[in-house]
Amino acid sequence: MANNYNELIKIGDKEYKYVLGLMSGTSLDGLDLALCKVKGTGYETDLEIINFQTVEYEDKFRDEIRKVFAKPDACIQDVCFLDQLVATKHSQIINDTILEWQLSSDLIDIIASHGQTVYHAPGHFHENKAYGNITLQVGDGDFIAQNTGIITASDFRQKHIAAGGEGAPLALYGDVCLFSNQVTDRILLNIGGIANFTYLPKLEGISSDFPFSTDTGPGNTLMDAYMRYVFGKEFDRDAKVAESGVVNEQLLKSLMENPFFDLHFPKTTGPELFNLEYLFDKIQSSVNAIIPVDVMATLNRFSVLSITEGLEGYANPGTEIFISGGGAHNPLLMDQLKLRFPNSGFKNTKVLGVDGDAKEAVLFAVLANELLFGDPKSYPYFGENMPKTTMGKLSFP
Numbered sequence: 063m064a065n066n067y068n069e070l071i072k073i074g075d076k077e078y079k080y081v082l083g084l085m086s087g088t089s090l091d092g093l094d095l096a097l098c099k100v101k102g103t104g105y106e107t108d109l110e111i112i113n114f115q116t117v118e119y120e121d122k123f124r125d126e127i128r129k130v131f132a133k134p135d136a137c138i139q140d141v142c143f144l145d146q147l148v149a150t151k152h153s154q155i156i157n158d159t160i161l162e163w164q165l166s167s168d169l170i171d172i173i174a175s176h177g178q179t180v181y182h183a184p185g186h187f188h189e190n191k192a193y194g195n196i197t198l199q200v201g202d203g204d205f206i207a208q209n210t211g212i213i214t215a216s217d218f219r220q221k222h223i224a225a226g227g228e229g230a231p232l233a234l235y236g237d238v239c240l241f242s243n244q245v246t247d248r249i250l251l252n253i254g255g256i257a258n259f260t261y262l263p264k265l266e267g268i269s270s271d272f273p274f275s276t277d278t279g280p281g282n283t284l285m286d287a288y289m290r291y292v293f294g295k296e297f298d299r300d301a302k303v304a305e306s307g308v309v310n311e312q313l314l315k316s317l318m319e320n321p322f323f324d325l326h327f328p329k330t331t332g333p334e335l336f337n338l339e340y341l342f343d344k345i346q347s348s349v350n351a352i353i354p355v356d357v358m359a360t361l362n363r364f365s366v367l368s369i370t371e372g373l374e375g376y377a378n379p380g381t382e383i384f385i386s387g388g389g390a391h392n393p394l395l396m397d398q399l400k401l402r403f404p405n406s407g408f409k410n411t412k413v414l415g416v417d418g419d420a421k422e423a424v425l426f427a428v429l430a431n432e433l434l435f436g437d438p439k440s441y442p443y444f445g446e447n448m449p450k451t452t453m454g455k456l457s458f459p
Contacts, residue, residue, distance in 0.1 A: 066458045069213065073171045074435060077101060080112070082212070083427030084152060084175045086201075088255030088333055089282055089388055090127055091296065092118040093155050096423035097163070097170070103436040105265075107239040107428060113163050114420040117155045123147075130180050132333040141180065141200065148178045148201035153209035167211055174430030174454070175216040176422075177201035182332040184228045186325060197229035203457035215430040215454040225449035230330040231258040232453065234275035235432065236425030238262065238441065241414055242273070247381045249373065250411065252421065253389025256332055257281035257369050261376050276328035279368030280336045281389045285361045287338050292354045298362075301394035307359030316348035317341075317364045323371070365389070366398040377403050384411045386418030429453055 073079060078101050085094040094116050101108040130136035130144055152175065160167055177199030184195045203216030219229035237250050237260040250260040257278045263271040285304070286297045298304055322331055341361070345352060352360075377383060383406040389395055390410065400408055410418045432438075433454040441450045 069458075070434065073213075076171070079171045079431060079435075080169050081427040081430050082156065082170050082173045083423040083425070083430070084156075084173065085423040085426060086148075086152075086176065086178045087422065088132075088179060089286060089297075090119060090124050090131070091388065092116045093152060094420060094423040095156065095159050096420045096427060097165075098424055098427040100427065100431045103432060104239055104440045105242060107431070109240060109415070109424065109428065111416065111420060111424065113165075114417060114423070115159055115162075116419065117159065123151060127178060127180070132181060132337060134181070134183075134334070136180070141198075144178075144180065145200040145202050146205060149203075149205035150209065152201055153206050156206070156210050156212075170212050172430050172434070173206060173210065173212050173214040174426040175201060175203055175206055175214055176218065176426050177203075177216055179219075179332070181334065182230060182330065183334055184330050186322075186329070187331070187335055195223050195228045197223060203455060207457040207459040211459045213459065214457045215433055216457065217455045218426065218429055218453040220455075221451055221453040222449065225451040227449050228328070228330045230332075231260075231275045231277060231328075232429065233258060233260050233422070233425055234273060235441070235453075236428035237275065238273055239428050239432070240416065240424075241384070241411075243382075247376075247378070249377055249381055249383045249406075250421075251369070251373070251383055251385050251408075253281040253365070253369070253385070253387040253392075253395070254422070255281055255283035255286070256330075256336075257365060257372075257387075257389065259369075259373065259376075274328050276372070277330045278372030279323065279331065280361075280365050281369075281387065282365070282392070283333045284336055284338075284341055285358065285365070287333070288341065288354075288357060288361060291338060292357075297388075298358060298392075301362060301392050303355055304358040304362040304394050307353070307355030307357070309363045310349060310352055310356050310360045312348045313345060313352065313357075313360045314363055314367065316344040317360070318367060323368065327372075362392070362394055363398065366395055366402075369399065370402045373403065377406050379405050381406060383408050384414060384418075385409070386411045386416075386421040388419075390418050 097113040203214040207214040248262040260275040438450040
């Protein structure tokens with residue numbers, strides 16, 4: 063134990079910490095790795111991305127995850143298998159990438175591993191009054207620490223739930239540290255499998271607004287699932303399929319008819335709700351027949367509409383909007399968002415020093431830095447659903 067303690071003291075004495083942030087989202091496209099050089103904490107966080115890379119998953123690995131992904135009746139043995147499989151796979155990717163970057167693993171002070179979410183169910187979704195919000199990420203931190211020889215922080219979302227939150231979105235904590243601005247209100251919009259945004263009111267002056275982060279609904283998850291089901295492709299590259307279709311207004315209206323959209327911010331959701339079963343139920347109840355390209359056009363517009371309704375009231379004239387996530391590469395989706403908020407710009411977070419594709423991995427690097435060295439008392443008041451707390455568990459090699 064003394065050796066582990068001394069190692070943490072040694073890291074803490076460094077002016078700069080090297081943190082490797084990992085992110086694997088609900089899109090299951092691959093593992094994002096962001097090696098960050100970090101100084102300070104809270105509002106004083108100074109971060110530089112040294113290297114960033116996304117390592118694409120093989121189809122076989124994706125299939126193993128999908129055996130249990132977002133399935134309430136998943137086999138517990140399969141979940142246990144996957145916990146080790148994801149950790150072992152991520153460890154291999156880490157070791158290979160460090161070699162590819164021509165770096166020594168001794169340079170890296172800590173790994174910040176998000177893991178792979180396989181089930182996320184806020185209380186408003188599962189409605190079992192005996193329990194609160196629940197979430198599960200697999201890819202055990204002990205396996206990663208043992209296989210890489212690097213201290214690993216993991217399992218970030220459980221502490222958030224234990225402190226009264228929903229376990230997501232956690233972007234708020236990193237966004238506040240990295241992107242708060244003295245004189246301008248900002249929105250950080252991330253369009254991954256699920257779309258979410260962080261609202262950062264300007265720091266200067268007295269404001270009744272508090273920063274918060276919330277999901278808005280589907281980002282890419284329904285479009286990607288339908289593309290796999292009908293077209294046998296992982297996603298709609300350049301929105302070519304959606305652009306060739308016509309939006310079905312009846313289906314669009316039906317898709318928007320869900321109690322989730324009436325909940326107050328902050329709120330979370332996932333593919334446990336917005337999945338193919340949800341889509342097919344809405345098609346059956348709202349339209350007699352519809353061709354696949356029109357379904358894709360409607361799903362694209364569904365993501366746009368749920369995002370824009372979420373942003374209304376916050377994306378005011380003068381508010382800067384910064385975009386990240388896979389949805390930023392969907393030209394049809396982005397064109398529609400810009401039409402609805404013509405004065406907001408929609409710049410990639412790259413202009414703030416963090417490439418939009420790397421942002422989530424970077425944010426978990428920030429969370430690991432806060433876990434070790436941050437002071438939650440210095441955070442602004444987030445509201446009852448965004449508690450003042452650091453998150454993550456430590457695993458030593």
